[in-house]
Amino acid sequence: MHQSKVVDHAALLDDIRQWAHELGFSQIGVSGVDLREAEPGLLAWLAAGFHGSMDYMAAHGLKRARPAELVPGTVSVITARMDYLPRGTPSGWQAVELARLQRPGEAVVSIYARGRDYHKVLRQRLQKLADRIAGRLGPFGHRVFTDSAPVLEVELASRSGLGWRGKHTLALHREAGSMFFLGEIYVDLALPASAATTAHCGSCTACLQACPTQAIVAPYRLDARRCISYLTIEHDGPIPPELRPLIGNRIYGCDDCQLACPWNKYAQVATLPDFDARPALTGRSLLELWAWSEADFLRHTEGSAIRRIGWRRWRRNLAVALGNALRHEPSAAIVQALQAARDDADALVREHVEWALAQRAQPQAS
Ligand code: B12
Ligand code: SF4
Ligand code: SF4
Numbered sequence: 001m002h003q004s005k006v007v008d009h010a011a012l013l014d015d016i017r018q019w020a021h022e023l024g025f026s027q028i029g030v031s032g033v034d035l036r037e038a039e040p041g042l043l044a045w046l047a048a049g050f051h052g053s054m055d056y057m058a059a060h061g062l063k064r065a066r067p068a069e070l071v072p073g074t075v076s077v078i079t080a081r082m083d084y085l086p087r088g089t090p091s092g093w094q095a096v097e098l099a100r101l102q103r104p105g106e107a108v109v110s111i112y113a114r115g116r117d118y119h120k121v122l123r124q125r126l127q128k129l130a131d132r133i134a135g136r137l138g139p140f141g142h143r144v145f146t147d148s149a150p151v152l153e154v155e156l157a158s159r160s161g162l163g164w165r166g167k168h169t170l171a172l173h174r175e176a177g178s179m180f181f182l183g184e185i186y187v188d189l190a191l192p193a194s195a196a197t198t199a200h201c202g203s204c205t206a207c208l209q210a211c212p213t214q215a216i217v218a219p220y221r222l223d224a225r226r227c228i229s230y231l232t233i234e235h236d237g238p239i240p241p242e243l244r245p246l247i248g249n250r251i252y253g254c255d256d257c258q259l260a261c262p263w264n265k266y267a268q269v270a271t272l273p274d275f276d277a278r279p280a281l282t283g284r285s286l287l288e289l290w291a292w293s294e295a296d297f298l299r300h301t302e303g304s305a306i307r308r309i310g311w312r313r314w315r316r317n318l319a320v321a322l323g324n325a326l327r328h329e330p331s332a333a334i335v336q337a338l339q340a341a342r343d344d345a346d347a348l349v350r351e352h353v354e355w356a357l358a359q360r361a362q363p364q365a366s
Contacts (some may be wrong), residue, residue: 007137009191019069019132022079023125024272027173029079029160029194033067036166045221052225054234060150061131070150071186073141076193078185079160080129081171082122086277093267094259101248101256101285104325105334107286107318109306110229110253111179114277117305121274122146122183130185138283141188148180153182158208164199166220168207168257168277174200177264197329201264210260212246228254232317238351242341245319245327245359249286251317278304286325288336290318314347315341323356 013030018191020028020272042065051057067074067100071191085093090349094102098213101109126144134140145151154171159165163171172178174197202218208216224230227252239247260266270276280300294311306314319341322334341353 005056009189012133012136013191015136016078016133020129023128024082024121024270024283025080025125025129026083026176026268026271027162029157029162030191031156031160032075032193033074033077035065035152035155039065040153040331042152048223050223050225052220052230052235053237054224054230056150064150065152065155067151067156067186071143073143073188074143074186076187076189077156077160078129078187078189078191078216079156079162080122080126080127080183080185081173081176081180081319082183082239082272083160083176083180084115084118084275085267086111086275087269087271087273088116088273088276089269090146091265094207094264097252097255097259101250103109104249104283104328105285105287105331106249107251107321109251109281109290110247110255111277112181112255112275113252113305114281117307118181118275119146119305120303120324121149122181123148126183126185133187137189143186144183146183146185150250153184156184157182159196161194161195161197164197164201165220166203166207166261166263167205168216168261169200169220169222170258172200172261172263173197173266174263175266177267178258178261179264179267181188190366201255204262206262210256211246212254212256213243215221216257228256233322234311238348239320241355245352246354247317248324251286251289251314251321252309260336276325281306285331286318286321287337290315290322290341292316296349312346312348315344315346316352319349319352319356321364323352323359326356327359330360 017028026207046058063070078303123146130142145327157171161174164174168250213226215223217223228247297311326334338353
């Protein structure tokens with residue numbers, strides 16, 4: 001435990017907020033480490049099998065809800081959020097995104113993944129923040145996280161005033177919607193906890209209704225196995241055939257529940273250039289991306305979170321979207337491109353290519 005008696009924690013927190021702002025964070029909070037109230041929900045979610053094949057969600061047991069067991073000595077958690085709408089995003093951006101989903105031939109990458117991998121951006125900047133704290137205090141016990149470890153990030157964020165939990169399960173803020181990332185620093189400093197905000201979903205259910213696959217099975221309960229984000233990013237192996245038509249042209253992640261949320265008219269653009277949308281990943285046609293070689297894929301996704309899914313899942317996702325495009329409209333170019341991949345070296349890709357070609361005969365989807 002750090003020598004807390006000689007530190008003015010309230011003054012330190014003011015400095016931390018200032019430094020965090022300079023590093024591109026939008027807001028800082030402080031949470032305690034008693035998350036016992038969240039444990040039943042986590043256990044119920046796992047017991048229902050909602051995590052699908054994300055074994056890492058079950059692997060650490062209740063450590064996920066117990067910061068002081070994950071990092072012994074942790075007394076407080078500094079929570080941080082960072083807005084990620086790419087700079088230059090116009091107001092009314094939701095309409096732009098919804099229009100993309102109406103163009104079956106366009107490849108839609110979800111907004112959070114169009115720029116640099118946020119894991120890298122947030123982790124580096126949280127470490128810089130921790131270094132500045134150490135510069136003031138001397139060495140102290142800490143560890144930084146963003147998405148990468150057994151940490152209940154939305155729970156920590158909502159306890160510490162970074163937003164309330166929306167019915168879509170994400171953290172949501174009155175002045176920032178939900179288009180922000182979360183990160184934390186577990187510290188051995190007894191910092192004063194910040195207050196939670198009140199929830200403002202009210203009777204709204206727009207996100208539940210907008211979800212193309214009905215993955216939000218009840219408010220605050222997400223069956224990841226149905227979520228397009230899970231199916232296109234986390235899930236390895238074949239995508240369940242009954243869900244393929246519902247994926248439409250989404251090739252990496254999904255934003256629909258957030259596009260429907262009225263609070264996202266207050267979403268803020270990023271201050272950092274890191275999240276600027278890469279032209280190669282935004283507004284491109286499915287056929288353009290399908291024509292990439294593996295070397296092209298690696299080049300265009302360097303430093304991007306997309307690289308993590310690898311060439312095989314990338315092609316699988318594109319094949320599904322091409323099949324969905326074919327169902328909407330006959331296209332000799334798409335049929336030809338798919339036929340050329342019938343003997344792909346990968347059995348998973350081959351199976352999805354056959355499925356895609358078979359969509360020609362299907363009646364128009366409603
Ligand atoms: C696993 C995961 C996923 C999974 C599952 C999502 C989920 N809701 O669980 C998948 C792959 C589907 C996913 C998708 C996305 N994700 Co994600 N994901 C995570 C991760 C790694 C863990 C989330 C988690 O703990 N889930 C476990 C369940 C138990 O938690 P929960 O849903 O919050 O459940 C609580 C309650 O709702 C309740 N509950 C839930 N189910 C049930 C069931 C019963 C019966 C009961 C009683 C209670 C109950 O209890 C729980 C505890 O309080 C976090 C990072 C982290 N380490 O926290 C990022 C994170 C949540 N994801 C993030 C993002 C950006 C996304 C996407 C928007 C990406 C995209 N555009 O495609 C989508 C959004 C989908 C959605 N609506 O959630 C951000 C969210 C930022 C924010 N503003 O909140 C995070 C925080 C990453 C980050 N560092 O920024 N994600
Ligand atoms: S990300 Fe898409 S599929 Fe997943 S819950 Fe939200 S709307 Fe549904
Ligand atoms: S769409 Fe409505 S219910 Fe869903 S998170 Fe936003 S305000 Fe809450």
